[in-house]
Amino acid sequence: MAPPPASRAADSAPADPGRPAASAPEPITVPSTRDHPHHHLVDRRDTPRGRAWEPERSRRGGAMDGAAAVKLVSGEAGYVLEDVPHVSDYLPDLPLFALWAYMAWAFLTYPNPLQDNPAYSVVKQYFVNPDDTVCQKIVVHKDGPRGNHFRRAGPRQRVYFEPDEVHACIVTCGGLCPGLNTVIREIVCGLSDMYGVTKILGIQGGYRGFYARNTITLTPKCVNDIHKRGGTILGSSRGGHDTVKIVDSIQDRGINQVYVIGGDGTQRGAGVIFEEVRRRGLKVSVAGIPKTIDNDIPVIDKSFGFDTAVEEAQRAINAAHVEAVSAENGIGLVKLMGRHSGFIAHYATLASRDVDCCLIPESPFYLEGEGGLFRYIEKRLKDNGHMVIVVAEGAGQKLIAETMQSIGKDASGNELLLDVGLWLSQKINEYFKRNKMIINLKYIDPTYMIRAIPSNASDNVYCTLLAHSVVHGAMAGYTGFTIGQVNGRHCYIPFYRITEKQNRVSITDRMWARLLSSTNQPSFLCNKVIEEAKKEQERAAQLIDGSPSHRKLAGKVAGPNSGDTK
Numbered sequence: 037m038a039p040p041p042a043s044r045a046a047d048s049a050p051a052d053p054g055r056p057a058a059s060a061p062e063p064i065t066v067p068s069t070r071d072h073p074h075h076h077l078v079d080r081r082d083t084p085r086g087r088a089w090e091p092e093r094s095r096r097g098g099a100m101d102g103a104a105a106v107k108l109v110s111g112e113a114g115y116v117l118e119d120v121p122h123v124s125d126y127l128p129d130l131p132l133f134a135l136w137a138y139m140a141w142a143f144l145t146y147p148n149p150l151q152d153n154p155a156y157s158v159v160k161q162y163f164v165n166p167d168d169t170v171c172q173k174i175v176v177h178k179d180g181p182r183g184n185h186f187r188r189a190g191p192r193q194r195v196y197f198e199p200d201e202v203h204a205c206i207v208t209c210g211g212l213c214p215g216l217n218t219v220i221r222e223i224v225c226g227l228s229d230m231y232g233v234t235k236i237l238g239i240q241g242g243y244r245g246f247y248a249r250n251t252i253t254l255t256p257k258c259v260n261d262i263h264k265r266g267g268t269i270l271g272s273s274r275g276g277h278d279t280v281k282i283v284d285s286i287q288d289r290g291i292n293q294v295y296v297i298g299g300d301g302t303q304r305g306a307g308v309i310f311e312e313v314r315r316r317g318l319k320v321s322v323a324g325i326p327k328t329i330d331n332d333i334p335v336i337d338k339s340f341g342f343d344t345a346v347e348e349a350q351r352a353i354n355a356a357h358v359e360a361v362s363a364e365n366g367i368g369l370v371k372l373m374g375r376h377s378g379f380i381a382h383y384a385t386l387a388s389r390d391v392d393c394c395l396i397p398e399s400p401f402y403l404e405g406e407g408g409l410f411r412y413i414e415k416r417l418k419d420n421g422h423m424v425i426v427v428a429e430g431a432g433q434k435l436i437a438e439t440m441q442s443i444g445k446d447a448s449g450n451e452l453l454l455d456v457g458l459w460l461s462q463k464i465n466e467y468f469k470r471n472k473m474i475i476n477l478k479y480i481d482p483t484y485m486i487r488a489i490p491s492n493a494s495d496n497v498y499c500t501l502l503a504h505s506v507v508h509g510a511m512a513g514y515t516g517f518t519i520g521q522v523n524g525r526h527c528y529i530p531f532y533r534i535t536e537k538q539n540r541v542s543i544t545d546r547m548w549a550r551l552l553s554s555t556n557q558p559s560f561l562c563n564k565v566i567e568e569a570k571k572e573q574e575r576a577a578q579l580i581d582g583s584p585s586h587r588k589l590a591g592k593v594a595g596p597n598s599g600d601t602k
């Protein structure tokens with residue numbers, strides 16, 4: 037049974053802009069995927085992302101097998117909705133007849149308490165139309181298909197959980213990132229102030245905290261000031277994801293809303309938890325809030341904490357610049373976060389204008405010879421007397437590996453990186469010693485100082501909106517989703533969509549060209565690298581625009597570019 041996606045009458049629900057939505061008529065929904073002519077459920081095990089899956093299989097009452105269902109709704113002109121699961125998809129079936137189904141839906145859902153909330157009830161059109169979706173690609177061609185869409189986030193007129201029955205928990209996993217405490221605060225305050233939920237648990241120390249640590253009770257009072265602090269009041273960890281133990285703990289504690297804040301690894305873990313919850317047939321909503329300081333999560337506009345990180349990085353770059361200009365042939369070298377994605381280095385460089393060279397993982401570079409880094413440094417020092425280099429922590433790893441041994445993986449399975457900053461400092465010093473030129477190199481590694489600070493003002497607002505949107509989704513009964521901002525609008529994105537690939541800086545788009553033109557650094561690109569980068573970008577665009585199974589439904593997508601370049 038589907039949530040209320042395919043409503044016809046709902047089109048007219050909160051449509052009157054002059055009338056408070058609270059008094060708008062309830063949308064009449066068609067609560068069944070079977071009733072929607074274009075609704076497809078796809079089993080991801082058999083095709084690149086799925087073979088057509090009999091809707092009936094997903095609608096059995098009770099426990100289900102572990103297949104990850106992709107819910108696709110196709111429409112006119114190549115429109116595809118990549119929908120998120122709903123708790124009712126796997127809970128017992130509702131009657132087939134439309135009237136009975138409607139009555140059963142009305143019986144199983146509750147009026148949203150927001151309509152009686154003095155702060156919100158005056159807002160015009162406060163509730164979102166349940167049929168609203170957000171398109172992934174906003175740059176389209178006249179004759180191109182409408183493409184992929186996600187379900188729009190926001191409060192629904194009817195909710196699937198009664199506030200009294202909600203027992204929510206929040207967990208933070210992976211590395212630190214500015215804004216974690218703000219998201220925790222706003223989930224707690226959102227649940228409490230908007231929905232009157234009183235039972236909220238904080239799981240301490242990441243995933244393993246579900247079964248190996250204590251929990252803390254979270255109230256609006258105890259989280260009141262936490263957004264002013266860096267880190268996470270719940271603690272975090274890598275590794276320790278034991279699905280069975282985690283879901284046992286969820287079941288034993290009677291938790292029915294799980295809010296998981298973390299990066300790509302965490303969202304993968306949340307996806308597995310959702311599958312197990314669904315297999316056991318539990319009425320539990322599993323919802324993710326993507327956290328990554330590196331901005332490496334795809335589909336979404338950007339991750340929270342990223343702006344703060346770029347801003348804080350300026351302080352390190354300024355210090356490097358001051359050191360560099362104050363010494364003979366001064367070189368300031370700054371290492372910034374970015375394991376596989378160099379967005380922080382890229383944006384911090386563009387923002388600063390003091391940087392002469394930015395090295396990121398996506399753009400391989402070389403040291404010696406014509407067009408290499410050493411010649412460029414030499415030229416900059418001769419022309420300008422000083423220079424600033426920004427390097428992302430994942431840059432040049434292949435070069436370093438030629439002379440140093442790999443140092444293994446962390447508890448989550450992430451490759452541990454060799455310190456590119458130290459390595460590069462040593463190589464530059466050696467080169468200029470060999471060439472008998474005096475230089476003064478100062479290496480600054482501000483990474484942990486950057487990620488430990490509280491979020492700035494704009495990230496605070498961003499975190500607040502994400503937290504409220506995720507609460508609305510879970511209260512409406514959606515599950516197996518991550519909240520994300522896509523083209524400026526919040527939407528519910530299936531877990532698999534944000535974990536199937538990483539967001540990487542495209543070195544063949546205009547944003548990177550702007551950086552090259554601002555630093556004047558060599559592009560380090562030979563034709564082979566450019567061709568490889570273009571192919572990689574096309575592959576990525578295909579994933580972003582939709583898998584082959586989507587395109588069968590959506591028709592051909594417009595243009596090879598994912599539209600990342602602004």
Ligand SMILES: Nc1ncnc2c1ncn2[C@@H]1O[C@H](COP(=O)(O)OP(=O)(O)O)[C@@H](O)[C@H]1O
Pocket residue numbers: 209210211242243244273274275276277298299300301302303304305306308327328447448450
């Ligand atoms: N494929 C996976 N399946 C289940 N859990 C995972 C998976 N990958 C990572 N995790 C868990 O997610 C948590 C955070 O992952 P990590 O990679 O450290 O950080 P991030 O989520 O920030 O990328 C860890 O507890 C880890 O065990």
Ligand SMILES: O=P(O)(O)OC[C@H]1O[C@](O)(COP(=O)(O)O)[C@@H](O)[C@@H]1O
Pocket residue numbers: 209210211212213299300327328329330373374375429446483487
């Ligand atoms: O994917 P995550 O958890 O956000 O991790 C990214 C972060 O991990 C790091 O590479 C190292 O973090 P740890 O030392 O905690 O493993 C940071 O520099 C980077 O910001």
Ligand SMILES: [Mg+2]
Pocket residue numbers: 210299300301328
């Ligand atoms: Mg990660």
